[in-house]
Amino acid sequence: MRLLYAVLHMLVAIPGGVALIGGAVVTALVQIWANKVRSLLTVLGIIIAVTSIITVVSLTQGFGDYVTNFLRGLGTNMMVCYPEWIRGPRGEFLRPAELSITDIQSVDTHADAVRRTSPVVFHNSTVEYGRRQLTGINLRGTNELFQPIRNYYVDLGRFYGPVDVENAAQVCVLGREVLRKLECDESLVGDYIHIDSQRFQVIGLLEAKGSFMGENQDQVICVPWTTALKMYPEQRDYLAFFVEAAAEDKIPRAEGQLVRILRQRHGLKPGQANDFGLFKQDQILQEFHKIRTIATSVLAGIVSISLLVGGIGIMNVMLVSVAERTREIGLRKSVGARRRDILMQFLTESVVLSTVGGAIGIVLGYGLAALASMHPSMTEVKVPGWSVALALGFSAGVGIFFGLMPALKAAIIHPIDALRHE
Amino acid sequence: MIATNDNAAQQVVIQLVDLHKIYRVGTELVHALRGVSLSIRKNEYVAIMGPSGSGKSTMLNILGCLDVPSDGAYLLAGQDVAKLSQSRLARVRGRQIGFVFQSFELLPRTTALKNVELPMTYTRARHRRRRALDGLSRVGLGDRIHHRPNQLSGGQKQRVAIARALAQQPDIILADEPTGNLDSVTGDEIMDIFDAVHADGQTIIIVTHEDHIAARCHRVIELKDGNVVRDEATGRAPDAARREASTAS
Ligand SMILES: Nc1ncnc2c1ncn2[C@@H]1O[C@H](COP(=O)(O)OP(=O)(O)O)[C@@H](O)[C@H]1O
Ligand SMILES: [Mg+2]
Numbered sequence: 257m258r259l260l261y262a263v264l265h266m267l268v269a270i271p272g273g274v275a276l277i278g279g280a281v282v283t284a285l286v287q288i289w290a291n292k293v294r295s296l297l298t299v300l301g302i303i304i305a306v307t308s309i310i311t312v313v314s315l316t317q318g319f320g321d322y323v324t325n326f327l328r329g330l331g332t333n334m335m336v337c338y339p340e341w342i343r344g345p346r347g348e349f350l351r352p353a354e355l356s357i358t359d360i361q362s363v364d365t366h367a368d369a370v371r372r373t374s375p376v377v378f379h380n381s382t383v384e385y386g387r388r389q390l391t392g393i394n395l396r397g398t399n400e401l402f403q404p405i406r407n408y409y410v411d412l413g414r415f416y417g418p419v420d421v422e423n424a425a426q427v428c429v430l431g432r433e434v435l436r437k438l439e440c441d442e443s444l445v446g447d448y449i450h451i452d453s454q455r456f457q458v459i460g461l462l463e464a465k466g467s468f469m470g471e472n473q474d475q476v477i478c479v480p481w482t483t484a485l486k487m488y489p490e491q492r493d494y495l496a497f498f499v500e501a502a503a504e505d506k507i508p509r510a511e512g513q514l515v516r517i518l519r520q521r522h523g524l525k526p527g528q529a530n531d532f533g534l535f536k537q538d539q540i541l542q543e544f545h546k547i548r549t550i551a552t553s554v555l556a557g558i559v560s561i562s563l564l565v566g567g568i569g570i571m572n573v574m575l576v577s578v579a580e581r582t583r584e585i586g587l588r589k590s591v592g593a594r595r596r597d598i599l600m601q602f603l604t605e606s607v608v609l610s611t612v613g614g615a616i617g618i619v620l621g622y623g624l625a626a627l628a629s630m631h632p633s634m635t636e637v638k639v640p641g642w643s644v645a646l647a648l649g650f651s652a653g654v655g656i657f658f659g660l661m662p663a664l665k666a667a668i669i670h671p672i673d674a675l676r677h678e
Numbered sequence: 679m680i681a682t683n684d685n686a687a688q689q690v691v692i693q694l695v696d697l698h699k700i701y702r703v704g705t706e707l708v709h710a711l712r713g714v715s716l717s718i719r720k721n722e723y724v725a726i727m728g729p730s731g732s733g734k735s736t737m738l739n740i741l742g743c744l745d746v747p748s749d750g751a752y753l754l755a756g757q758d759v760a761k762l763s764q765s766r767l768a769r770v771r772g773r774q775i776g777f778v779f780q781s782f783e784l785l786p787r788t789t790a791l792k793n794v795e796l797p798m799t800y801t802r803a804r805h806r807r808r809r810a811l812d813g814l815s816r817v818g819l820g821d822r823i824h825h826r827p828n829q830l831s832g833g834q835k836q837r838v839a840i841a842r843a844l845a846q847q848p849d850i851i852l853a854d855e856p857t858g859n860l861d862s863v864t865g866d867e868i869m870d871i872f873d874a875v876h877a878d879g880q881t882i883i884i885v886t887h888e889d890h891i892a893a894r895c896h897r898v899i900e901l902k903d904g905n906v907v908r909d910e911a912t913g914r915a916p917d918a919a920r921r922e923a924s925t926a927s
Binding site: 587 | 739
């Protein structure tokens with residue numbers, strides 16, 4: 257209390273209108289401090305609203321950045337084309353459609369919006385080195401263009417070249433997680449490991465990419481696709497390919513050309529469904545946007561309900577405050593307070609009350625956002641300045657809106673009636 | 679007309695014309711003032727007396743622009759109060775009139791200094807703190823400025839209230855039984871302050887039921903059942919005032 261009075265004195269010393277507003281705010285703070293518990297309970301709704309705004313906004317923002325970063329890491333213009341299973345007349349699966357290597361080459365030569373392609377053979381492989389054995393390692397059989405297409409480069413040693421691909425050489429490039437799990441250091445480059453019992457020379461190490469959505473992206477092994485098909489001939493049915501568009505804005509054009517060429521090559525009649533699928537990055541983005549829309553609407557719901565609750569709480573406590581201080585209002589009027597002075601006094605109090613609630617909410621929101629950023633997929637979480645401004649604006653607005661009625665009620669009290677109030 | 683008076687200090691500041699006040703309590707009407715007419719000149723020192731319920735407070739509240747009459751007119755410095763807007767009334771209450779209540783009416787949890795500054799905050803007066811300090815030392819509380827009401831005695835509280843009433847140097851001081859809650863010694867000290875204020879040229883109207891308080895004023899107006907039943911100068915009145923009062927009655 258002593259401190260508050262010191263602040264009060266200081267503020268009143270500031271000349272002019274600032275002092276007046278400052279004085280009113282300090283008076284309001286003193287009043288709020290005098291009823292700490294009541295004030296806190298009153299602004300609970302506002303605290304919840306503001307905490308939700310800050311947390312949800314910073315989480316969706318942060319998660320958005322995270323997804324965007326991940327997509328950038330995939331190579332911005334990349335698509336994956338994969339065979340779709342062929343269905344019988346009753347919708348039953350007959351057999352997987354086959355994407356042939358000539359399909360891939362045809363797309364590469366005839367689609368001018370496509371810059372690069374690479375076949376890709378997927379397999380879950382077992383890797384052995386010395387006594388260490390790893391299972392479930394993502395093996396990718398690709399051509400030499402994997403690096404630029406996927407924007408994923410070797411940072412030690414070399415990637416396999418066209419000759420390795422042509423000769424189906426037993427060479428491989430390892431992701432950092434594989435290296436870590438094999439308990440090896442970088443001296444493994446040049447050494448030999450076994451992939452599904454075949455001897456491979458490690459010629460390079462891929463740069464670390466980290467994890468996305470809890471999945472480690474570095475648990476990967478790349479080998480020439482020719483080698484992979486030789487080892488796993490049954491994977492021919494699932495042969496897919498990476499397609500890189502010439503530019504980001506050429507993606508739709510590349511997609512159109514690819515679909516046209518493949519349908520033609522597979523002899524599909526109009527009305528027949530594609531026997532291949534396309535995975536594009538904007539699908540991830542769309543998924544994310546869907547999540548964000550849901551989060552935003554849930555947020556809007558929570559915020560409006562808790563602001564309403566908070567506002568009614570403030571209106572209620574202000575009505576109580578006006579009733580409790582009727583005599584004070586009468587006294588103030590008897591020494592010259594105008595209606596607008598009383599109105600401003602109580603309006604200031606309700607706005608200060610709601611803004612204090614807002615400030616508490618901001619602090620809590622920051623705390624929750626900081627807590628969330630400890631999670632590996634939430635490292636990008638930060639509280640945007642506009643969400644703080646929005647939250648403070650909302651709380652001040654609630655203070656004005658719901659404080660107006662009690663303040664008006666106080667302002668129009670007749671001085672003598674107020675002074676006679678018990 | 680008072681124009682014949684050559685003394686400027688004797689202009690009429692308060693004039694009541696056939697003033698009525700009727701309270702409605704449920705279906706019952708309480709006639710608190712039944713046609714009061716009187717005038718009070720600048721720098722008069724008036725005691726309003728009368729038995730409890732005779733309408734003293736009602737009249738003083740109307741004089742202080744805290745309440746409005748049911749009928750009749752109240753002219754304050756020649757201005758019909760009924761014609762003033764709400765904000766002009768607030769101005770009158772803030773600048774022209776200083777009101778002292780029987781129950782002090784200080785803001786709780788607020789220092790003496792801040793209580794005295796209060797009227798000045800509404801007129802954005804300058805040097806509020808210094809003026810409040812001056813006011814407090816004038817009523818002998820220069821060493822109690824940071825005390826809050828619950829740390830002050832009744833007499834001290836009333837001094838703070840008087841300092842507050844004087845803060846804006848109003849023309850008129852209205853006090854409703856200012857010594858009613860105080861012992862007689864303390865009451866006399868309060869009256870000493872009023873004497874000094876009166877000597878400075880301010881008009882003072884004090885409601886009291888104590889004869890020794892009234893005896894310190896210069897004019898006594900007695901109410902009974904809402905009517906003026908007596909209006910005369912006291913022994914302390916200067917001759918002119920005594921003459922004035924006796925011709926009026
Ligand atoms: N607010 C009110 N409502 C109803 N009656 C009132 C009110 N105030 C005063 N009265 C009545 O008016 C009369 C005069 O009261 P008041 O002016 O307070 O007398 P005094 O101050 O001389 O004791 C009394 O009968 C009192 O009961
Ligand atoms: Mg009374």
